[in-house]
Every structure is written in C-alpha cells, then in structure tokens.
Amino acid sequence: MKSQRGALTGKSLAILLIIAVAIAVAAAAFIGSRPDNARPDNDRIVKPPEEIDDYLFWEAKQLTDFKLIGADHKTLVLNDLKGKWSFIFFGYIHCPDVCPLTMGVLGQAFKLIEKNPVAYQEIQGIFVSVDPKRDTPELVKEYASYFSSKFTGVTGDTAQLDAFSRQMSALYTIHPKEAQGSGDNYSVTHNSTVFLVDPQGRLYGRFPPPQLPQEIAEVFVKIRMFYNEKVKK
C-alpha cells in the first residue's frame, strides 16, 4: 500500500511520473466529456486530512456478497452492512486475552461515539468467530453482546469464513491441539485489526493493534465527517 511509495527508485519514479501525466491527460479528456455529476467515485480525488489518512485504505474496496451465520439461524450478508458503519473484528471465544481486550476497547469506543447520537445510530460492531468448531452461533451472540448492545456475533463454516475474511486479508490459523491443554484447548492465530466498512459496503479503513477507545472514537468521527462531506454525494 502506501508504504511502497517510499521504496521507489529514481528511474521507476520517472517512469511512473510519465505514466501519471499520461493518465492525467487522458482522465481530464474523459472527465471533460462527461457531465459533472458523473465523476468517478474515488474518495482520493479529495485528500483525507492527515490525522485520518493512516487509518484509511488507499482505495475503498467494494466487498462482494458473503454469508455468515448468527444465532437463531439468522444470516449476515453484504446488504446488512449497507447504510451502517461496521466495525469488524475476527477472533474466538477461547481467546482469553487479546479478544476480550479488543472487544472491550471497541465497546468503550462505542460508548464514546454515543456522545454523537447521529453517528452512534449509524454504527454496528460485528464479531466474527473463526473457531466454529467450539463457538456456536448462540455462544458467539452471547459473547459479542456482552461487550456492547451494538455487537452482532457471527460465525460460519470454513468456506463461509474464508470467503469473508479473505476480502479483508484477515488470515487465521487454527493450531493443532497443544500438548499442555487438556480437553478442547487449542489456540487460534488471528488478525487483531479492527476493520471499518463504510455504509456502501466498502472496506474503508482499519484500526491496527494496539487500539485505544479514545483513538477509535475520535478517528471514526473524523472519518465519518470526511466521508459525509466529500464522498457520499
């Protein structure tokens, strides 16, 4: 992503510059030929403020449809993300440290966002358990809602989980049973980033670990403001 820009050599920079100028000329001709309201839906036409830039993906990525399973056989599909800002976290219930920590931080962040009632109405938290063998949809729901009433808990079979998590490059690995644990104790390596999906169902931003409630709340409110002013129209 952005960090790759720093690695450009002078030669490739020059080539890129030529390509960029060519694209700009072509784009100008193209945009000039279209009505004003049909400009491409690219957030980066407007540079985001510095303080939120690091949290945003270089390009918002439209998610493709998926299906995850919640309690009472309810499903969660792409349409359920539309019209809301979704905070998505991948974890598992037998994770005693990082998962409750991150879920707790998100719960606290949601409370801080509540000071802005309109923004609060637009948010939802989604806890995706990547350990469906132990985490039933009922357990996942109970677990997620413990941290905030804004949380929905879902899981799915391996194919469903992979189809969703790969769209965010949120890899996970279920480790074979460890020698020290008795019974069903095994651990899962998971991505502890909190992903932010915009109201159009596009992967828009992310909060890498370690997260803090104040940070998430403040940055989110600014991201939402930027989005509403520059992007949504």
Add this chain to the structure above:
Amino acid sequence: MIKLFSKILAALVLGFCASSASAESDIQIRNLWVQAAPPGVKVLAAYLEIKNSGKQQRVLTGVSSPAFGQVGIHRSMIHGNMAHMEHLKELAIPANASVVLQPGGLHLMLMDAKKPLQAGDQIPMTFIFGNGENIAASATVRSGTMEGMGDRQPMDHSGHGEHKH
C-alpha cells in the same frame, strides 16, 4: 517485676517471630484480578504483578486454582497484526524486580472454568515457585476492561522484565 519483664520480652519475641514469618517470602503477589467474561466462556485470563524483593532470581513454575481445571502461563504476541499465544513453561522474576502480567501481553490463562464467574467474586489461587515455595493469593473478578489501559504500552513491548525461555 522480673516476671513482668520476661512476659513482655516473650511477647516481643513472639510478635517478632510472627511478623517475620509473614514477611518471610521475598515474593509478593499484587493486584491479582480476573477479567470477567460472558457466562458461557470457559477460558479466562488473570493479571497481576509479581514482586521479588530478594537477592536471588525466583521462578514461577505453575499456578493452580480450584475454580479452573488448568492454569497456564501465557504470552500474547502480535506480529504484523496477527495475534497469537505462546505457552511459557515458567516465568523468571529477577532479583529485586517485578514482572507485570497485563492485558495484551503476559497473562495467566485460566482454562476449563468450573462455574460462571461474576464481577466481585474472589478466586483462590496458588502460585508455585521453583524452590518449592507455594504462595496463596485471592483474585478479584473485575468487569471493566479499562483498568490500567491509559498507560498501556504497545503489546510487543509489554511484560518487560521477564526472561525468555
């Protein structure tokens, strides 16, 4: 008069013995708490500070609690945003130093909870050290996730002071 004096002396000696007995250990277990979790959760984490005021390194080799089937010493690590856990066989507490177990780093992994725990519950625990010493302590179940969060260090650097194994 001599009788009274010897009584006082005896009391002093006894008192001294009693106080020195309770302060015999160089190890202090402080701020021991368990992160409250939803009722269905069977695996929890405990956090604490272990202070060694002695001149020799001490090694925590195990922890047990009647409230859990098993207790392990674990460390959460995050590399490239991927979180995973490492099981430690033991945890060294250097001489005149403290090791802090806190969210996002070193923790005690409490497995197979025998019953659901609620905020305010007290959980007895026994800390077993390499020299054979056992120290009993009581953990408080706490619901808030915010304790000590303000000064939380990035996870990769937490649990400073411990030795690697």
